[in-house]
Amino acid sequence: MNLPQTFKDKMQTLLQDEYDAFIRSYEEEKNQGLRINTLKISIDEFLQINPFTTEKIPWVKEGYFYPNNERPGKHPYHEAGLYYIQEPSAMAVGELVDPKPGEYILDLCAAPGGKTTHLASKMNGEGLLVSNEIHPQRAKILSQNVERMGIKNAIVTNETPERLATRFPSFFDRILVDAPCSGEGMFRKDEEARLHWSPDNVTLCANRQDDILEYAQSMLKPGGRLVYSTCTFSPEENEGTISRFLEKYPQFEIEQVEVYEGFSQGRADWVENTASNIEQTIRIWPHLVKGEGHYIAVLKKKDGDEAPRIKYPKQKLDPKMMKAYQDFAGETLNIMPFGYFLAFNDQLYGLPEEVPTLEKLKVLRPGLHLGTFKKNRFEPSHALALALRKDEAKSVSNLSADSDEIISYLKGEVLQASGPKGWHLITVDGYSIGWGKLAGNMMKNHYPKGLRWMGN
Template identity: 45%
Template sequence: MENLLCKGVTMNLPKEFEEKMKTLLGSEYEEYTACYDEPRHYGLRVNTAKISVEDFLKIAPWPLEPVPWIENGFYYDGDHIQPSKHPYYFAGLYYLQEPSAMTPASRLPVEPGDRVLDVCAAPGGKATELGAKLQGTGVLAANDLSSSRAKGLLKNLELFGIGNVLVLSEEPGKLVSYFEGYFDKILIDAPCSGEGMFRKDKKMVKAWEEHGPSFFSKIQKSIITQAAQMLRPGGMLLYSTCTFSPEENEQTIEYLLQEYPEFQICEMEGYEGFVNGMPQVTENRNDELKKTVRIFPHRMKGEGHFLALLQKGEAHPALPSGIDTGKQKRLPEELTSFLSHVHREFLPSRMELRGDKVYYMPAGLPSIRGIRFLRTGLLLGELKKNRFEPSQAFAMNLKMEEYDQILNLPVGDERVIKYLKGDTLDVEDLVSPKEKGWYLVCVDGYPLGFGKLVDQMLKNKYLPGWRWNG
């Protein structure tokens, strides 16, 4: 073990890792080890599906510094502020994410209407950005093998207001028969040995000693070849890890190119701190591997990462994202009555009733009978006796101007926190005695959830599992 001083604490690095990094970095090795004595970097990524970067900066409650290679990414002082304890977080206006980890989703060129798969998606840092890029169109399939982690993923997607989703919890190999050649874009943020996170989380060193690069390399090769089969001809795949290991990085890409020679490595939008991939660490020394990207923490303000962008064969026009058959369904009167307050078109042919729950489905989904999923489409709400109760997910998916019964509170109003804690609100100053029904509660124009207005009191319908605990 080599002892390094990390924020005043002695940190032990495995000798094997130390030797590998000396080989990779050569004369830069001492610069790399010196970064362990520097503080970690905290990042915040703006949800451009809800607010523009320009508008967010006008209302941001704290000083922010741009992450120079991420258009909607910012550094914040994580030692002194807690952005997760602010109403704007509960409005889904941003996601807290380590700056380097913002890079993979930023470099996958997702366009509105695309069919997109995030293979290993929990807790949602990449999936929420991919969903924001889709702008409510196409479909985002977000998968995580762990059902408990997939629940956290679903919450983050709902918080971000992303409704065109399919949240799965399956072995990637099982998805192939359902989605062969289906997706336009695929992101694999692969399980890895985590060497790039040693500075951020010292527990990763112990995990590395238990399961090192060879263990993860087998998993990565399996996942990337399975994903290759689910990508349409001309589609694009972004592979990333948070490790430095050649076995998990360039050698995994080399393996994919051997198994699927139709793939080619693409150039990525650059940044001065990026380091070219290293063909010299592979068997074939393919010069094209220089187009992959390594992120080292001594070169830029972020943790370690690796990225490779690939295209499957020649570029082809994307397939239609799904053709609506126009088949009409008779919707329950309670649902129709509620939707009369919503200023957005919902096609009856894409409505799906399962039991007492109502979902609005993305267009063009194949049958998924037989695979484990947590959510298909946007959960609009629940049919109850003589009434329809809208869901938390529906509230987050709406924009304030799309609903005609609004309670818009300024961020400094004490009722904002009371609402987020689940309290009943006195809103006598905001509504007349005759007003009643479902109201969308907003903070500074951004939805938080629903409430039921009765006698100028708002009965709180904020989802219990999401409530403010501070």
């Protein structure tokens, strides 16, 4: 692999006796991982239907390695949101954020969504998850992944950290800052990261990280947990960033957390003016574990003022719109999802009770998208289908993962079917994947056009 010479010289200085083993790791294949989405399926249930060759990832109970010659991203279970394909080392971050059901959580730099969907699975639909991404196109991908995983209690925003900080002072129980970085830890899997690397970019990233952490700390309530992570080896962006932050904000301290076998400690000797206990931060090296490079620091806010939480003023909705939704729910569902609704033009969303005001924020997804009003009728969204369990719908049409019918469905084709007319929840081996609408013996396909499989 063609690595920048300046990078190799730097790593040889830092690693010394470990350098040869580190460089040899670049001759090995990258490790692939998937994380089971426990919002939709338990670990045991997945392992009973698991079509892949998997090996347990030691540091995350839902995580499994899979071999490079298998393609779980091209399987119907992926479209049903039964798992998320995620780099194995990155899974350690969600474990260390460790959100609890009912808490208020912020993922500040959340795209494409691997860590956000991990946090959501731990919250089990309770509490509030704000997933933010500053870049519009990446925010759309984030929103799509939140939808695919059937997450009900997430808000997806496309904002700057500065604007969020003015809206949410001392608001969150836990905040994840998976900071933009020079990407050295991804060199084995990402050629773009190698091509764009330079010492100047390392410095630029470190300065940006200082700014992001400054806004993040103001949104954390006293006693809360702030987790900082990068996918780079650079001490300037890791121990250096944390040391600068702790010098400026002494109300924070490094928390000691479990270090899994093969993980390393932060290095006090790699930066000047090192914070005390920097050894309690975590480094993940590709020559020591089956994963790419990562750095994680877990910080606790010891004191400060907690701001009062102001909930969203409930919106008065058009009675005709609500009647159309209630008629749909009565005919189609065994549940009435959400008692708190928000309408954006003709779109209806179900919101967590904890949601704050979203006025004047760029919001891509203000909760679970329930559907669209069309001429006094309600058409359910794909997001609602993915958030439902099979027993929550009155009519269910189940397709086998290894059948021709599921492939036809994912291509958007009409299916032959029987049963009561109207909306059917389409499932793959019992897990929701989309909607169909039955008339006669023809199931009209409502799988979204932008997601349909192409080709043979």
